[in-house]
Amino acid sequence: MNEEQALPFSLSVKAIVMDKDKRCLVLRRSMASKNNAGKWEFPGGKLNPGESFDNALEREVHEETGLEITLLRPFDTAMSSIQDRRVVYLFMLAETGTDRVRLSNEHDAFQWVAVDRLAEVDLARQFQSVAQRMAEAVLNGAL
């Protein structure tokens, strides 16, 4: 077992929110962020103690974007190591009926991106594989 493997885990739930035109929402982390400042990411975050993953995801997305979303299905996982732990990401596909976003102070910009252009966005490293998989899913007609 190496040192990285010994780090404890935490779970972060992330939403790939699509609008009516099948564009998905990415947010830019503010320059004050401890990790990945200035990098783009998907909305979402950690579960509060005792909170279910779907409620946590709807709450986090609302806090970060002002959007009400409908969760559709799980799509992928990813992992990153930060300081003292490993974060496991669970990505859920979601839809929303509006594209009017209201940011919190965690982020300083947002954009709606066509799925096949996600790879051009300067995403934090741990989100690059899910962007790739989204692009493949569009090509395969799975989205």
Next chain:
Amino acid sequence: MNEEQALPFSLSVKAIVMDKDKRCLVLRRSMASKNNAGKWEFPGGKLNPGESFDNALEREVHEETGLEITLLRPFDTAMSSIQDRRVVYLFMLAETGTDRVRLSNEHDAFQWVAVDRLAEVDLARQFQSVAQRMAEAVLNGAL
């Protein structure tokens, strides 16, 4: 929104436990099971209120198999619909140093299967895609 989409979600964490020979563990659901009786599955289950996903997974695997596992990384997701809800599965790769399994009464058989033979196992439907992806990962040298 159709009726299936309106069902609430719950999270189930599942371990793909590999032994020293890179075989993975599958369990057969007992004939008294409410869902998927007689079908094969991976160990794991639901989080208790307030429990972290990694503790829940280690506890469930220990209850169902007697094994102590080391979690490695997330691997995939899946979903199934049962009665009144949709279950989202988060699959974690894990390893164990022993293959001595002690079953609970939830299961009536177990086997250690080479990853490229997982597709031959009569898995519950929601686990067939992860078995396929495991086989691909072996072919690609990603396991």
